[in-house]
Amino acid sequence: MNHNSSWDDLRYVLAVAEAGSVNAAAKQLGVNHATVLRRIAGFEDRHGVTLFERTARGTRVSPETRPLLEAARAVQSAVHGVERVLSGHDSALRGRVRVTSTDTIMQYVLPRLIGRFRKRAPEVFVDLVCTNAHLDLSRLDAEVTVRPALGLPKGLRGAAPARLGFAAYEPVGALPPAAGWIGLGGTLSRSVAGQWMADEVPPDRIVARSDSFVVACEMAAAGIGRVLLPCVVGDADQRLVRSPDRGTDISVDLWVASHADMADVPRIRAVREALIEGLAADRDRLAG
Amino acid sequence: MNHNSSWDDLRYVLAVAEAGSVNAAAKQLGVNHATVLRRIAGFEDRHGVTLFERTARGTRVSPETRPLLEAARAVQSAVHGVERVLSGHDSALRGRVRVTSTDTIMQYVLPRLIGRFRKRAPEVFVDLVCTNAHLDLSRLDAEVTVRPALGLPKGLRGAAPARLGFAAYEPVGALPPAAGWIGLGGTLSRSVAGQWMADEVPPDRIVARSDSFVVACEMAAAGIGRVLLPCVVGDADQRLVRSPDRGTDISVDLWVASHADMADVPRIRAVREALIEGLAADRDRLAG
């Protein structure tokens, strides 16, 4: 099973590959060369592979071993990271992490989560990048993205710890019976909420439009009309109530993701996990 | 020293941290709980740290241990990469790597190096992105960058395996004694070569201008005038010879770098190292 996985064997494999011979590797590792030989043989036996071509003038890596060596070097580099942490020169949770999200989430959800995270990792500088522009997750100009989406594109790693729920809202008090709707423009028109608007609300009922839920909320509060909002936005505004006759059950998965290549950089992983954990805790409020 | 560094100890540390107790970790690891206890104690002794707060209701990680755990998780993830390679499901040298460079280097230097690399790692798709726009290395829209620069900004990892040399060139045969120079425009005017032009060539001697060495080379070959070119460009063009009276010794370090966060992703590392190795082999040709 997994129990025979000995991380230490990788050290020996790497040493032999870099030193070019078992003897040199043994000297470099400070152990007897017989030990190196046995551990290499054990590793090869356990995994059923042949790593090296043993010649009398040294040990050469066979070509198909190269990917394994590269993966092992990644382990070595990560171990160096651990050693830096142990030596105190580096903290592994220090540096800048850019988080990108929509204006709505960034204004109503993230600040509290980031604040909570920074108490645990005060040396991580979180840089919020607000971009409503692209709805797809794949183009990243940040290390972590928080976005509503239908799925997780490959090449990214993350989770959808909550769903973002929507509801129709209108100003408190009497709204004229013939009051119209505030439409969703820009990239919001291609979102799930925009799709619902296109399906349910005739175009001639739309009396205004905004490409931002935050602005649309203000417009509704000013009495312009009804509006479809994320529940976190609408519920937080005392001037709005849910439209009684409009029971909607729209919701979208809210994804937290980062590049697969950088997903396990400690500080990036820490931010991502903290956001996932925080969103899961806010699950009910987000779903509405 | 480094000899007692046992990568396996990290497995035990991680298991205890995740399982929440020594017993659970021992069960998960398939070993006796005394072994876990001894290895944790040994790790703490060797490194002079206290990882866990031992309470009677479990083992809690002390707050200052969190960075170490995150670094250890990065090791775990890298080991998973090794296991994927061993299982044959993944090759660790597969995927896309974007390489960005200037038009000159991309045309005269990189193709051969990339071709040689792809024979060793045929599953790595190298995507060349030609951008003369930014001379500084720090803004990356690619995984690997190859650029002349004065130094390596922090946050990047790489090396300068060669220097890019420049020389003055003129068309073969008679050039009118009063022939002018082809100037360097655009971003090239702020490069080292552009600086030399500004210092050595009076503005009134400049009869034409280009923001690309490749185009400037063609202009010189067409008889328009002298031009300062990278030696790899000028020497490759049979229609040009070095200007005899213009002995220049301009050169700039040629850096190959990638984001520190992604520097040890196997396929990215492989591309970077291959380029560094290839440029070092071409050192003389590049220096001129």
Next chain:
DNA sequence: CAACTATATTGCGAAATCGCAGAGTTTTCA
């Protein structure tokens, strides 16, 4: 308060590992 669960610690026999020395083989150099 008692039962349960958790950790810390230690002694001892078994098992795995290591270091040492020596054998066998190929390359290199004089």
Next chain:
DNA sequence: TGAAAACTCTGCGATTTCGCAATATAGTTG
């Protein structure tokens, strides 16, 4: 061509480590 220098491999004794079991302590829960 022959000796020296590498290297890979393999027994054997010594050392280390591990598993097991037992003991003591403390917090949690019914």
